[in-house]
Amino acid sequence: MSRQRGTRARGHLTAADWAEAALAAMREGGGLAAIAIEPIAARLGATKGSFYWHFANRDALIEAALARWETLRTEEVLAQLQLATDPMTRIRELFQQVTAAVAEDPTEIALLAQAGHPVAGPVLRRVTQRRLDYLAGLFGELGLPEAEARQRSLQAYCGYLGRAQLAHAMPEVLPTGEENARYLDAVIASLLGRRSRPGG
Amino acid sequence: MSRQRGTRARGHLTAADWAEAALAAMREGGGLAAIAIEPIAARLGATKGSFYWHFANRDALIEAALARWETLRTEEVLAQLQLATDPMTRIRELFQQVTAAVAEDPTEIALLAQAGHPVAGPVLRRVTQRRLDYLAGLFGELGLPEAEARQRSLQAYCGYLGRAQLAHAMPEVLPTGEENARYLDAVIASLLGRRSRPGG
DNA sequence: CGCCCACCGTACGTCGGCGTATGGCGTCGG
DNA sequence: CCGACGCCATACGCCGACGTACGGTGGGCG
Numbered sequence: 001m002s003r004q005r006g007t008r009a010r011g012h013l014t015a016a017d018w019a020e021a022a023l024a025a026m027r028e029g030g031g032l033a034a035i036a037i038e039p040i041a042a043r044l045g046a047t048k049g050s051f052y053w054h055f056a057n058r059d060a061l062i063e064a065a066l067a068r069w070e071t072l073r074t075e076e077v078l079a080q081l082q083l084a085t086d087p088m089t090r091i092r093e094l095f096q097q098v099t100a101a102v103a104e105d106p107t108e109i110a111l112l113a114q115a116g117h118p119v120a121g122p123v124l125r126r127v128t129q130r131r132l133d134y135l136a137g138l139f140g141e142l143g144l145p146e147a148e149a150r151q152r153s154l155q156a157y158c159g160y161l162g163r164a165q166l167a168h169a170m171p172e173v174l175p176t177g178e179e180n181a182r183y184l185d186a187v188i189a190s191l192l193g194r195r196s197r198p199g200g
Numbered sequence: 201m202s203r204q205r206g207t208r209a210r211g212h213l214t215a216a217d218w219a220e221a222a223l224a225a226m227r228e229g230g231g232l233a234a235i236a237i238e239p240i241a242a243r244l245g246a247t248k249g250s251f252y253w254h255f256a257n258r259d260a261l262i263e264a265a266l267a268r269w270e271t272l273r274t275e276e277v278l279a280q281l282q283l284a285t286d287p288m289t290r291i292r293e294l295f296q297q298v299t300a301a302v303a304e305d306p307t308e309i310a311l312l313a314q315a316g317h318p319v320a321g322p323v324l325r326r327v328t329q330r331r332l333d334y335l336a337g338l339f340g341e342l343g344l345p346e347a348e349a350r351q352r353s354l355q356a357y358c359g360y361l362g363r364a365q366l367a368h369a370m371p372e373v374l375p376t377g378e379e380n381a382r383y384l385d386a387v388i389a390s391l392l393g394r395r396s397r398p399g400g
Numbered sequence: 401c402g403c404c405c406a407c408c409g410t411a412c413g414t415c416g417g418c419g420t421a422t423g424g425c426g427t428c429g430g
Numbered sequence: 431c432c433g434a435c436g437c438c439a440t441a442c443g444c445c446g447a448c449g450t451a452c453g454g455t456g457g458g459c460g
Contacts, residue, residue: 116230160362183351
């Protein structure tokens with residue numbers, strides 16, 4: 001609940017407030033269909049009258065919400081850039097952080113299922129491409145040639161996406177704690193061409 | 201309106217016809233929300249009057265459609281069982297077949313995003329568990345101990361799910377043809393603890 | 401032949417959500 | 431002190447979809 005934007009800090013809502021509430025609704029409702037004006041208005045303690053002052057229509061709200069989501073994800077990646085200088089360490093930190101973060105945010109899973117949407121599709125593709133490029137850069141720093149780096153970044157990202165899906169649909173099959181650490185070790189090792197514990 | 205010949209004699213529809221049409225609508229519309237009685241009725245050349253004879257309500261249709269989907273996926277796995285006796289060959293065939301099959305069927309991606317749905321959730325979890333068990337059995341046949349087999353089956357299935365997502369959202373980043381074959385080789389090799397081409 | 405009933409069409413009421421029109425209130429500039 | 435404007439509430443019409451009531455038809459059986 002932040003009302004910092006705007007000179008008049010009365011009980012008035014801003015477009016950013018609506019976008020944030022739309023993202024929250026999407027998180028809980030699971031999908032773009034959850035972005036509905038009237039329920040969000042009720043949730044904000046307002047009415048449609050307020051909404052249609054800030055936005056032209058529902059599509060504009062979706063656009064704003066997804067734009068907000070895109071910048072959040074982009075900033076997240078940039079924050080990861082500050083982790084460590086060693087690319088090997090960075091990969092490990094990245095995996096741990098990212099697999100934990102996606103567990104309790106169904107937004108991404110919801111967007112994946114809406115790849116055909118005229119607004120969500122391009123946003124999704126930009127975010128995905130950015131992540132793949134970042135991963136390929138990481139593997140490149142490890143000395144892998146371009147093609148090999150791309151291949152492994154793809155493999156790594158598929159593993160990430162799949163794990164995100166499972167974390168959302170069947171969290172009970174995913175390892176936790178110490179076992180999860182060993183699992184991540186194995187994944188990273190297989191991505192780097194070596195195995196951690198052949199004997200188990 | 202014109203009398204659209206159904207799949208049954210004398211133009212009459214069956215519950216199975218409705219379930220199949222609901223699955224088709226979900227395939228094209230992407231999501232459970234696409235299962236709407238009146239559009240499907242129009243598509244079948246019928247009206248709601250016909251539907252409510254065969255089903256109690258919309259939820260019953262969703263249940264029937266998902267039950268049909270579940271048996272289809274189960275039969276699919278059983279068909280894969282007949283592939284080859286060598287588990288190594290079976291894994292390869294399975295990967296190729298499965299990555300190709302999921303490319304043009306958004307149903308699974310749509311269901312993944314609906315894991316919280318009271319009907320879709322359990323169906324999804326049953327199918328996933330069945331696949332994981334099957335994969336773990338395959339790795340077990342390769343001589344891996346139980347825990348190791350489970351870990352790798354999880355890794356393999358995450359790779360499958362992620363690739364399915366990418367095939368739906370960003371098919372252009374996925375390799376094709378010869379490059380795809382090399383990619384699958386690398387994935388399988390990393391799952392088996394050896395790498396195919398360290399030098400690229 | 402005639403009746404029954406499975407099967408379906410039609411019409412209706414309802415509900416939720418979109419978009420619009422318009423009035424009202426508070427705050428600021430003059 | 432007043433008008434103007436930014437911001438919002440209220441009320442309305444519309445549409446698509448759900449579910450119901452009921453009428454109708456046609457084919458098989460008595």
